[in-house]
Amino acid sequence: MGHNMLGVLPRSRLWRDVVGLLDTGAADSDVVAASARAAEKDMLRAGDDPVFVEAVRLLLNIPLAARSEDFGQALRDIGLTVGNRPELLDLVASAAERLDTVRRETRSRSDLGEIAARALTRTLSSSMGDTLPSLFGATPDDVQAVARRMSWSKGISGFTREFFGSLVSGTLSYWLDRTLAVQIGEGRRFPSATARNAFDSELDRFSSEATRIIQEFSSGWYGKTLHGKGGFGTGDAATFGAVALKKTVSELRARGAKDV
Amino acid sequence: MFEAVARVGGRTQPVVVRINGQQPTFRLATDSLEKKALLDLHPALLDLMEIAATVFAADGAIPRGGPTRPNMGEDWYRRFDLEIPVRNPELWQRTEVAAALCEAVETLTGDSVSFRFMPAEPGPLQQRYLDFDPAGATFRADEVLLFSGGLDSLAGALERLATTSSRVVLVTHRSAQKVIPRQVRLGQYLADRFSGRVLHVHVLARRVEQAAADSTQRSRTLLFSALGQAVAQAFGARRIRFFENGIVSHNLPLSPQIVSTMATRTTHPLALTNIRRLMQLVVSDAAPIENPFQWSTKSEVVSRIHEYGAASQIPLAVSCTSIREQDKLYTHCGACTQCFDRRFAILHAGLAEHDPDEIYATDVLVGERLSERSVTMAVEWTRHALRLGKLDEKGFMESFGHEASRILRGHSDLPPKTALELTLKMHHRHSRAVHDVLENVLRERAADLVAHRLPETSLVRLHLGSGDALLQQVPEYLRRQFIREPNGDGDEVDEIDEVPQPGAPLRVRFYIDEGSHVVDVIGLASVTGRSARVPHALKPSFDEDRRNGVAPEDHQYRVGTTLPDLTDMNKGTIRKLVQRCRKQLAEEYRQLHGEPPPNTC
Numbered sequence: 054m055g056h057n058m059l060g061v062l063p064r065s066r067l068w069r070d071v072v073g074l075l076d077t078g079a080a081d082s083d084v085v086a087a088s089a090r091a092a093e094k095d096m097l098r099a100g101d102d103p104v105f106v107e108a109v110r111l112l113l114n115i116p117l118a119a120r121s122e123d124f125g126q127a128l129r130d131i132g133l134t135v136g137n138r139p140e141l142l143d144l145v146a147s148a149a150e151r152l153d154t155v156r157r158e159t160r161s162r163s164d165l166g167e168i169a170a171r172a173l174t175r176t177l178s179s180s181m182g183d184t185l186p187s188l189f190g191a192t193p194d195d196v197q198a199v200a201r202r203m204s205w206s207k208g209i210s211g212f213t214r215e216f217f218g219s220l221v222s223g224t225l226s227y228w229l230d231r232t233l234a235v236q237i238g239e240g241r242r243f244p245s246a247t248a249r250n251a252f253d254s255e256l257d258r259f260s261s262e263a264t265r266i267i268q269e270f271s272s273g274w275y276g277k278t279l280h281g282k283g284g285f286g287t288g289d290a291a292t293f294g295a296v297a298l299k300k301t302v303s304e305l306r307a308r309g310a311k312d313v
Numbered sequence: 314m315f316e317a318v319a320r321v322g323g324r325t326q327p328v329v330v331r332i333n334g335q336q337p338t339f340r341l342a343t344d345s346l347e348k349k350a351l352l353d354l355h356p357a358l359l360d361l362m363e364i365a366a367t368v369f370a371a372d373g374a375i376p377r378g379g380p381t382r383p384n385m386g387e388d389w390y391r392r393f394d395l396e397i398p399v400r401n402p403e404l405w406q407r408t409e410v411a412a413a414l415c416e417a418v419e420t421l422t423g424d425s426v427s428f429r430f431m432p433a434e435p436g437p438l439q440q441r442y443l444d445f446d447p448a449g450a451t452f453r454a455d456e457v458l459l460f461s462g463g464l465d466s467l468a469g470a471l472e473r474l475a476t477t478s479s480r481v482v483l484v485t486h487r488s489a490q491k492v493i494p495r496q497v498r499l500g501q502y503l504a505d506r507f508s509g510r511v512l513h514v515h516v517l518a519r520r521v522e523q524a525a526a527d528s529t530q531r532s533r534t535l536l537f538s539a540l541g542q543a544v545a546q547a548f549g550a551r552r553i554r555f556f557e558n559g560i561v562s563h564n565l566p567l568s569p570q571i572v573s574t575m576a577t578r579t580t581h582p583l584a585l586t587n588i589r590r591l592m593q594l595v596v597s598d599a600a601p602i603e604n605p606f607q608w609s610t611k612s613e614v615v616s617r618i619h620e621y622g623a624a625s626q627i628p629l630a631v632s633c634t635s636i637r638e639q640d641k642l643y644t645h646c647g648a649c650t651q652c653f654d655r656r657f658a659i660l661h662a663g664l665a666e667h668d669p670d671e672i673y674a675t676d677v678l679v680g681e682r683l684s685e686r687s688v689t690m691a692v693e694w695t696r697h698a699l700r701l702g703k704l705d706e707k708g709f710m711e712s713f714g715h716e717a718s719r720i721l722r723g724h725s726d727l728p729p730k731t732a733l734e735l736t737l738k739m740h741h742r743h744s745r746a747v748h749d750v751l752e753n754v755l756r757e758r759a760a761d762l763v764a765h766r767l768p769e770t771s772l773v774r775l776h777l778g779s780g781d782a783l784l785q786q787v788p789e790y791l792r793r794q795f796i797r798e799p800n801g802d803g804d805e806v807d808e809i810d811e812v813p814q815p816g817a818p819l820r821v822r823f824y825i826d827e828g829s830h831v832v833d834v835i836g837l838a839s840v841t842g843r844s845a846r847v848p849h850a851l852k853p854s855f856d857e858d859r860r861n862g863v864a865p866e867d868h869q870y871r872v873g874t875t876l877p878d879l880t881d882m883n884k885g886t887i888r889k890l891v892q893r894c895r896k897q898l899a900e901e902y903r904q905l906h907g908e909p910p911p912n913t914c
Contacts, residue, residue: 055561056529056634057650058575059689061380095385142721142729145710149718157415160425162390164382167572167715174714178707179795188706189730206811206836215795222793226569234692235685238769245778246692247788254791261796265831265839273836273905276810296904307842 060231067091071229075236081255088225089263089305095165096224096302100295103159104152104166108173109297110290111148112216113275115177116209117284119200124193138193141185144200145177168227172219180215210272214264217301222260229256259308266304267297315363315398315433319371322392322425330370332363333442337521339370343444344515348452350445350547357595358543360399362442365536367397368418368426369518372532373525386572391424398433405430410594417587420719422531423574443514443543452512454548455479457541457600459555460513461486462496464630464655465606468614469556471621472605474507482548483513484541486533495629495644502626512548516540534579538588538602545600553602555580558611560743561654562604563720563736565701565713567693569793580604582723608735610743611658619664627659627667647675648687653694653772660753661746678754679761681768691772695747700790702744708792709737751776751787759783811836815906823852838901844894847887850878 062068071087099105111131118127125137132154133147152170156162178188181199185191191199203212233249236242243249274296278289285293314335319328331338341362371393378388399405405414411428418426458473460466460483473479483503485496493515500513518536534555541553557580564576578584585602592599606614618624628644632655635646645652656677659668670676675687682688700712710717710733717733724732754773761767762779769779778784813836822833830845840848851871858868873879873887882890902910 055564056577060570063381145714146718149715164386164572170715175711178710178714182707202806205806205808207806218795230568230570234689244782246776250791258796269833269839272811273813276812280812
């Protein structure tokens with residue numbers, strides 16, 4: 054029997070403000086900004102979540118592994134279960150499996166860990182998949198070549214930005230989707246369910262723009278750490294993840310204050 | 314007497330589980346069986362039943378936090394440390410067995426569990442969980458079917474009985490008084506129709522004198538698999554079958570708000586694979602557990618009932634689990650995903666005459682939805698189903714990559730590509746079925762929609778609109794995508810690492826993106842928005858001085874308010890923006906290099 058639970062928005066002042074904005078027809082961007090403000094504390098908690106930290110560690114290490122002549126072994130060295138010549142599907146599935154393993158081993162579970170896991174699989178599928186002919190048509194060599202491209206300065210900045218953008222949009226949707234459906238109907242915010250498409254697009258755009266802030270920092274930190282330490286351990290990932298989150302949240306706050 | 318203890322993270326009082334016997338906290342038993350067992354139950358199987366019952370009892374004893382999911386669902390994910398007496402501690406303490414057990418429970422529940430096993434007190438080996446009659450007749454079964462009395466298990470039982478000569482034991486959980494009479498009647502229908510080939514076993518598994526604090530019973534599958542295995546052994550059956558359509562079995566999240574086990578994994582491929590592996594580890598001749606409908610949609614499953622001549626039994630099969638809302642008239646709430654799955658499948662299969670509107674408290678398509686939850690379910694379930702039809706492999710992995718990974722692991726017997734293709738094709742067929750039903754409504758009820766004769770919160774009006782805003786076709790729902798900036802350099806990437814050195818000159822990039830000013834300090838920071846406007850405004854003068862070879866200390870002094878791009882700002886604002894820009898860059902420098910910048914910018 055497939056059962057599904059739905060969440061309910063908290064009755065805090067910040068979330069009541071969001072509902073108020075939805076009810077009064079405020080601009081999509083204002084609603085998204087207000088929800089970012091309401092979700093701020095929860096987003097910052099991600100820095101303490103081992104699944105989030107592991108997702109960041111994989112995010113940094115998968116492209117780096119592609120610089121190795123033996124891509125499969127390099128991926129296995131960072132904890133992924135793959136064969137010698139992994140395809141993109143193998144890569145995405147093994148990254149997701151690894152996060153499940155960390156969740157089990159650390160006995161640490163939270164909704165943020167799940168959202169981070171989704172953000173990682175989405176980023177791998179999307180960032181890498183977009184430059185491949187198709188998910189199934191790409192050869193293992195194609196996959197390694199694309200992953201390798203992500204490992205250089207320009208690649209890693211876009212790659213990490215996409216992950217944090219997906220994390221932000223996933224987190225905001227996690228909250229907002231609890232209430233958006235009741236905004237559908239004549240005389241309401243969305244005349245029909247299709248009108249929500251535009252809102253979702255605005256949310257994705259907002260999330261993407263808010264993560265511009267980490268783009269340059271990501272490439273500088275990546276290069277500096279790689280050349281200083283030779284790779285990225287869990288501690289490095291925790292540091293980078295926490296700083297990137299802090300920057301992103303601070304940017305969300307600035308955007309919420311219409312400071313752009 | 315069996316007594317287990319479950320210690321729960323964050324709670325001082327453990328949950329004590331006593332199954333049957335004196336002062337029981339949990340009752341586990343079958344109705345009296347008029348048949349005798351062919352074989353005594355394997356001790357490991359008895360252990361497994363007791364372990365699974367302990368997990369089930371603990372699962373129901375601890376609430377999962379409120380619907381607002383405070384602290385990002387912290388209370389949803391419970392932590393159990395279970396101490397359980399067993400007949401063979403060496404077996405259960407084996408690393409691979411303990412790991413398989415944990416994985417089986419954690420996949421189903423989303424909780425974290427650990428087990429400690431100790432020797433059970435000497436006593437009678439057999440517990441009377443299965444109430445056989447030693448003087449009864451023999452029933453030799455070929456397979457055990459876990460029979461909930463819903464449409465899928467009815468279709469499955471029909472298929473096995475109509476297309477094979479198998480003798481089957483139907484194992485049914487007596488979960489709720491309201492549903493039991495229907496389960497009994499369906500079992501009787503099958504027994505009458507396939508005379509001598511059906512034995513119906515009812516199992517009671519319930520907390521004693523305490524309502525469940527968590528009624529979702531996510532660990533139920535483990536308990537019923539264990540019971541199924543015991544029944545299989547007792548009657549010589551070689552297979553155990555769950556019947557659940559693949560769409561519900563996968564139970565993909567309908568919306569980003571649904572995470573982890575908020576969507577149940579009752580018959581998820583990974584859950585069944587884990588349980589199968591566990592059973593193989595603890596009982597050498599364990600009957601394999603299968604879900605023959607794993608690649609079928611609900612509509613395809615329901616069609617089988619008609620195909621096997623049992624459409625008249627559809628009204629008896631209950632799909633809805635909102636038991637509290639059921640009464641004699643309404644057996645389905647019409648507001649949960651099970652009701653949506655059922656109704657759309659039946660309409661698509663052309664079997665509406667066997668599923669009267671009147672059984673739904675809320676008509677699934679055209680009924681008024683009075684609660685926010687009902688509206689949200691109707692919107693999200695339909696959006697999700699329609700969106701699936703537009704996804705290719707990559708889109709599916711982007712949208713459901715994490716869940717897809719679990720599905721693929723549940724089909725480890727198939728190459729991942731094959732499993733993904735089968736998955737996607739099935740979800741496409743499901744999407745098409747939902748699309749077709751809505752298209753049919755659009756054709757048949759357009760006049761009602763135009764005239765606003767259907768309730769505003771009805772599923773069809775929420776999706777198709779009404780009056781002048783009536784859509785002319787079934788809506789499309791877009792896949793969520795990260796909005797990536799176009800890469801002007803094509804696919805070429807310089808193979809360099811940006812390795813910023815402390816004190817090295819900064820390199821900057823000025824540009825405007827979608828109307829917003831941006832200054833990138835390469836490998837350090839991006840300054841955006843108003844803070845970036847001041848450096849943008851100063852840049853022409855700076856460039857001019859550089860072109861003319863002017864030393865930095867002799868660069869032009871410009872009054873901010875006189876700069877063409879800053880005329881809307883006063884002196885104080887400009888000063889603040891400059892300070893903010895400096896502060897940001899200094900902070901980012903410190904974060905990167907672990908030391909303050911040598912000079913302020």
